[in-house]
Amino acid sequence: AQSVTQLGSHVSVSEGALVLLRCNYSSSVPPYLFWYVQYPNQGLQLLLKYTSAATLVKGINGFEAEFKKSETSFHLTKPSAHMSDAAEYFCAVSEGFGNEKLTFGTGTRLTIIP
Amino acid sequence: EAGVTQFPSHSVIEKGQTVTLRCDPISGHDNLYWYRRVMGKEIKFLLHFVKESKQDESGMPNNRFLAERTGGTYSTLKVQPAELEDSGVYFCASSQEPLRGSQETQYFGPGTRLLVL
Numbered sequence: 001a002q003s004v005t006q007l008g009s010h011v012s013v014s015e016g017a018l019v020l021l022r023c024n025y026s027s028s029v030p031p032y033l034f035w036y037v038q039y040p041n042q043g044l045q046l047l048l049k050y051t052s053a054a055t056l057v058k059g060i061n062g063f064e065a066e067f068k069k070s071e072t073s074f075h076l077t078k079p080s081a082h083m084s085d086a087a088e089y090f091c092a093v094s095e096g097f098g099n100e101k102l103t104f105g106t107g108t109r110l111t112i113i114p
Numbered sequence: 115e116a117g118v119t120q121f122p123s124h125s126v127i128e129k130g131q132t133v134t135l136r137c138d139p140i141s142g143h144d145n146l147y148w149y150r151r152v153m154g155k156e157i158k159f160l161l162h163f164v165k166e167s168k169q170d171e172s173g174m175p176n177n178r179f180l181a182e183r184t185g186g187t188y189s190t191l192k193v194q195p196a197e198l199e200d201s202g203v204y205f206c207a208s209s210q211e212p213l214r215g216s217q218e219t220q221y222f223g224p225g226t227r228l229l230v231l
Contacts, residue, residue, distance in 0.1 A: 004156075032217040036222070041224075042224060043117075043118070043205065043222045043223050043224040043225055044157075044205065044207075044222035045222070046219055046220075046221075049217075049219065051217055090157065092157075094217055096217040097217065099170075100145070100162070100209070100217055100218070100220070101147065101159040101162055101170060101173075102147075102149070102157075102159065102220060103159070104149075104156045104157040104158070105156060106154075106155060106156045107154075107156070107157075
């Protein structure tokens with residue numbers, strides 16, 4: 001079985017500061033990993049995904065995440081927070097081909113302080 | 115290209131009533147998924163269609179939930195009779211058929227917010 005742990009249900013950062021959202025996973029097979037974002041009153045939007053190619057994955061809106069197998073982590077970062085980054089972020093894992101269902105973490109709500 | 119659409123956006127019903135949620139996937143996407151988020155908890159998988167066939171329904175909570183995808187296009191999720199614990203946000207997602215050894219992106223709809231009173 002797969003699982004995802006997102007440390008910190010709420011994270012606040014100042015505008016212009018580093019954003020770091022933590023995600024640790026558990027998987028018995030090489031995982032596919034995803035970060036999704038949900039802006040208020042909208043659906044889930046894919047930020048980035050890891051599919052066993054490069055371990056450093058760049059996504060939209062300046063976000064990136066690094067796959068670290070030894071730490072079973074896939075933390076999301078952005079060098080400089082913008083007010084428009086305020087949203088809820090979800091980390092997810094899947095086994096890939098043949099079992100593509102996503103297992104999500106509980107989500108992290110990011111607040112940007114002006 | 116139109117994204118995944120869901121109807122209704124909100125539904126408020128009383129315990130014991132029936133509600134039907136609809137999802138229209140992106141055109142050409144054979145894979146359709148239903149997920150649910152209950153009261154701020156994690157988003158949980160309900161089931162997966164490949165075209166009109168149920169590939170995996172391991173996440174369906176009980177037999178009060180019935181999902182269909184007639185003709186392999188849109189899908190409906192019926193809850194009958196609804197209970198208080200069914201309240202939450204129901205998401206639909208769709209994706210293309212993956213190649214062996216890969217995983218296609220799942221595109222999500224805006225969700226249906228269901229409140230059972």
